[in-house]
Amino acid sequence: xxxxxxxxxxxxxxxxxxxxxxxxxxxxxxxxxxxxxxxxxxxxxxxxxxxxxxxxxxxxxxxxxxxxxxxxxxxxxxxxxxxxxxxxxxxxxxxxxxxxxxxxxxxxxxxxxxxxxxxxxxxxxxxxxxxxxxxxxxxxxxxxxxxxxxxxxxxxxxxxxxxxxxxxxxxxxxxxxxxxxxxxxxxxxxxxxxxxxxxxxxxxxxxxxxxxxxxxxxxxxxxxxxxxxxxxxxxxxxxxxxxxxxxxxxxxxxxxxxxxxxxxxxxxxxxxxxxxxxxxxxxxxxxxxxxxxxxxxxxxxxxxxxxxxxxxxxxxxxxxxxxxxxxxxxxxxxxxxxxxxxxxxxxxxxxxxxxxxxxxxxxx
Numbered sequence: 001x002x003x004x005x006x007x008x009x010x011x012x013x014x015x016x017x018x019x020x021x022x023x024x025x026x027x028x029x030x031x032x033x034x035x036x037x038x039x040x041x042x043x044x045x046x047x048x049x050x051x052x053x054x055x056x057x058x059x060x061x062x063x064x065x066x067x068x069x070x071x072x073x074x075x076x077x078x079x080x081x082x083x084x085x086x087x088x089x090x091x092x093x094x095x096x097x098x099x100x101x102x103x104x105x106x107x108x109x110x111x112x113x114x115x116x117x118x119x120x121x122x123x124x125x126x127x128x129x130x131x132x133x134x135x136x137x138x139x140x141x142x143x144x145x146x147x148x149x150x151x152x153x154x155x156x157x158x159x160x161x162x163x164x165x166x167x168x169x170x171x172x173x174x175x176x177x178x179x180x181x182x183x184x185x186x187x188x189x190x191x192x193x194x195x196x197x198x199x200x201x202x203x204x205x206x207x208x209x210x211x212x213x214x215x216x217x218x219x220x221x222x223x224x225x226x227x228x229x230x231x232x233x234x235x236x237x238x239x240x241x242x243x244x245x246x247x248x249x250x251x252x253x254x255x256x257x258x259x260x261x262x263x264x265x266x267x268x269x270x271x272x273x274x275x276x277x278x279x280x281x282x283x284x285x286x287x288x289x290x291x292x293x294x295x296x297x298x299x300x301x302x303x304x305x306x307x308x309x310x311x312x313x314x315x316x317x318x319x320x321x322x323x324x325x326x327x328x329x330x331x332x333x334x335x336x337x338x339x340x341x342x343x344x345x346x347x348x349x350x351x352x353x354x355x356x357x358x359x360x361x362x363x364x
Contacts, residue, residue: 005073011080013070013088019057026053037173040100047102058219062212066090091210097222098180099230106174113156113171119236120158120169121149123350129160131280132167132229133181134189134221163188167229179229181222186210191217228283235342245347248323255322263323265348272296273316277326277337278345286334289313 001021006012020039027034030053033045044050070077070088078085103109126145130136149158152170159168164185172178183189186208193214194201208214208221249263264270276295277287292313293306301309317335320326325341328334337345 003069003073005070011074011077013073014093015066015069019054022057023050023054026056040172040176040178042102042173042175044102058216062215063090066212090212092183092186092212092215092218093210095183095215095218095222096180097183097219097226098178099223099226100172101177101179101230103175103177109171109175109177113177116169116233116236117149117156117158119346119350120233121147123236123346124160124232125280127280128232129162129167129280131283132160132225132232133162133165134225135162136281136284167225169229169233179226179233181225183218183222186214186218189217189221231342232283235339235346246344249325249344253322255318260319260322263319263325265344266351271348271352273320274345274348277320277335278342278349283337286329286332286336288333288335289317292317 001015001017003013003015018039020041023041024034024036027044027050030049032049034041034050035043041050067088074080124132124147129145129147143163144161146161147159149156157168157170159166165188166182167179168182169177169179189208190205191208191214192203193206194203195206196209208217246263246265250265252262253260265274273292273296276292279287279295282291289310293309296313297309317326320341321328321335324338325344326335327338329336
């Protein structure tokens, strides 16, 4: 880490802390074997133990730890501010939370990384980015979602920005795939705590603050963002042929003693349905019959029409369940995409955004 102090009143202090450097020193003390390149670890002998050490960092008593650093920077702080003895108020200016996927070789990562980047920029829309960062899309949203990629010294980086916060992916030191969530505007997230003006009152979901009191919640949100992004990337097939992916759902099957029609992936009716069930806001809590009806058949309908439309959607949801594309959440009326379903949906939607000239070039 590094720290610097402002040499005039109020003697502000800025501390930059590197969790990977901290982990390296923790492993050195315990005698764990590892390889290190710059700010990542391509290989660790005991990854589970290393993860436990990283988790211990979250249990740090930050006020006392940071106060100790401040005392080392300015041992005369109390004397200079006497008789007030005003302590420091610590806040997080910016946090970066990274999840590293270690590959056995640089060649293994290089083989799939270009496909991940191309798919990330062409398939992940603004609503997907909002989902990754824990935001539910709605009509009152005020902001801009920007996705871009750029060539860096280490390789190509794909980054998605949303109102000062971001999630990005890049290849690190050849054999490490890193997904990283950066939080600059924490007030866009929620933390379960009492109100600021009533610290002894009941807890409720309040905007997250920059103060270190919400640092643990910030880590939870960032890890969830990384995990959602990795789950989305995991649905991108690199080696399998498109025909192999969709072949199983293009044939009629029997499910619960009844015949179920095949899926028609490139027919407008089924393509629209697949695009709806893969919307970002549904990947967190799932979707209901009503959610699909409102998007397939918008507008005001009388009660009889709503029942007819709901019955039509029930038939189509049954088809998706029979083909293993979705599954029902137990004890609810909600459905979520299966891993197989995510692969099929991603493959189908991806092909809708590839120009015919590129397909011809690939075939050649």
